[in-house]
Amino acid sequence: MTRVKLQDVAERAGVSVTTVSRVLNNRGYLSKQTIQKVHQAMEELNYRPNAVARQLFKQKTDLVGLVFPTVNNPFFGELEAELEERLYELGYRVVMGNSQNNPQKEEQYLQLLLNGQIDGLIVGAHNEGIEAYHNTNLPIVSIERIVSKQIPVVAADNYTGGRLATQRLLDDGCQHIIHTNYPATSSTPNQERRRGYEELVNEHGMEKITYEISFDSPNEEKAAIFKQIFIDHPECDGIFADNDTNARLAINAARQAGKRVPEDVKVIGYDGASSTQLLFPDLTTIQQPIAEMAKVAVDLLQKRLADQSVSSVTLPVKLIPGTTA
Amino acid sequence: MTRVKLQDVAERAGVSVTTVSRVLNNRGYLSKQTIQKVHQAMEELNYRPNAVARQLFKQKTDLVGLVFPTVNNPFFGELEAELEERLYELGYRVVMGNSQNNPQKEEQYLQLLLNGQIDGLIVGAHNEGIEAYHNTNLPIVSIERIVSKQIPVVAADNYTGGRLATQRLLDDGCQHIIHTNYPATSSTPNQERRRGYEELVNEHGMEKITYEISFDSPNEEKAAIFKQIFIDHPECDGIFADNDTNARLAINAARQAGKRVPEDVKVIGYDGASSTQLLFPDLTTIQQPIAEMAKVAVDLLQKRLADQSVSSVTLPVKLIPGTTA
């Protein structure tokens, strides 16, 4: 099927393409009769304006890229759903990129921005050292990830979250609390969770032990690390996991090691995403304000797109009580 | 942003735009020297080809739309992640649309296709009666959703799944099995789950009772329905939920009604998505081959984009044993 274009409509209506374009965009002075004629011609030909031609002229695609490790995860799934909703309201459509297991992908999505295929980017992937981020001040906002000086970060208050979680375990009477987090080299603000944990156990004269678990590694590998934790530290009676799925793996590992949760080991997670709350309501966790983070990120991106300067934002977290800690 | 265009590169290199374009696309005969010069000019000017201009010429955006109720769900999250991965391998980027709570959105994403902003569409949303689907044979593939005659459907074997689930409850000795599913008006093949259930309980001379739960309604509403089930049918000793989150709600409701799971009531779910398996491993469920469904859907779409005719595909399901049934 050959596409009907502006010119076809113009010919049919007996006017110029300019006029049809004006009718289409409701711009300029037009006689009622002309509008009528043009509309009729558009109907008859079943005309659809070509979005790409418009984009070329406008130098704007109304597309925003979302680059996170994977949408198949309670936290990122909720976050991306919220981002999509907020951006949709502003007239943007969303290009989804899952960069887990494929570091080059993040760079590819950055190329979309550089090539003018998308107008902006919201990133939260974990790949390090992508040159182009530093080049210039592009319309990019980051969530829970430090990318470069120029790029504003939206994050929850990870330090307080780390303290809250640790405090809960201390209140539970835990004496040997182990934390898991990303490798310390990762440029993510959730290293602050670790700082909160370490400070607090220090204050209580306890040993600080953090096992590093890369977010992007497969679940079997993660499970193996938790198994190892209980081998290395049979005395462990409290686990502060850096996310809820890890908390789940910790509980599985504890049980496999013959320990009861919460009687022998308390476990507290992090994130508190809606589908985790639904599927695993017993989990005690620190909840990030995901919807709010999405909203703020979109606000910041909108300002960046309007060439306004913005700064990073930190949002509060709260403890969601369950039965695991 | 990308102020530098082909012509600038051409001038700098002292050649024509055609030559630069050829270098860019590695097409036609070019002297080594010219290639060298052009590459250098591109470097010096930090040239980025404009993707939209290319799209306009090619009449192709390499973008595929994904329209599902919400990505914030274990099943759709995994499905969309798989779809994105498969499409990425083929050079497509993905536009994500979450149509839950907003029926107009699905139509909007269809407009993107009609407007030439995306090349194809994979849909699994639940909104009824969208005219445009019937118009013509567009490059659209549907997953677990009957849209129109022209559009191929990828689905798991819902009928067998329904029988498998029901059989499991019968094997458990259940006498009063209740099923939940979408309203029967919904044009989704998972009504076949209901058929499988109904046939099997009929064969056993039992009463068939299906409660209708719209996928898109809020969790509180769904929870209220499950509560009602145990009020209406205190004798109920088996629940076959049409998805895993509903199974979770069923279990919650059973416990609130003072029943133990699985001692007093057995519950079996449906979907078996990876994050459900992770967060709620105890659940007995029917697993859909999500990765395979994504792969087949992308294959079909690719063929539709190449104007080949395709037909619908049904894939097998399997029972994942847990402790809830």
Add this chain to the structure above:
DNA sequence: GTGAAAGCGCTAACAC
């Protein structure tokens, strides 16, 4: 009120 024409940035006949 309406139209002619010049782009937006790129590609591919078609020439030479």
Add this chain to the structure above:
DNA sequence: GTGTTAGCGCTTTCAC
């Protein structure tokens, strides 16, 4: 081997 030029489909000065 390389260049000229006519589009891809739309919007918008600038005339009339």
